[in-house]
Amino acid sequence: MSLATNHEGAVRPEDLSRYFIERANVGDIEGLVALYEPGAVLVTGAGRKAIGHRAIRQFYEELLANRPTFAPGEQLPAVRNGELALTSTRIPNGATAEVARRQPDGTWLWVIDQPHILG
Known part of the structure; x- marks a missing residue:
């Protein structure tokens, strides 16, 4: 499957969630990584964390494999x-x-992502 390499940036912080759904459902791992700052923290479960683009990419490769x-x-x-x-x-x-942070170009990226709370 051919995926776009120029991913649209989130104009509002709320856009990040929509982009996550769109990109995850087509298996766009690079698009998912692009939602995070380079040093972002993603909680992957049971107290484990993926820190930085490399670890976040690896997590999504495993998550989306099936x-x-x-x-x-x-x-x-x-x-x-x-x-x-x-x-x-x-x-x-x-x-x-x-937690998202506004970037110098006005777009938003996640800095901290806790995908499952209250569950």
Whole structure:
């Protein structure tokens, strides 16, 4: 499958969740990695973390190997404070919580991603 290499940036922090669903469902691993700052932290479960693009890429390669399908949850409005935003989505059996940061070009990227809380 041919995937775009020029990924659209998130104009609003809430866009990151939508881009995640779109990119994960077509197996666009580079597109998923592009949602994160280079030194971002992704909680991968049971207290484990993927830190940085290389580790995040490896995590998504393993996660998407069996081609799971992701459904959008209920995106909640971001809570912003200057260049930071807390994003969250209600999903079946829980919620997600992420911290995004506005980049110099005005787009947003995740700095911290906790995909499963309250579950």
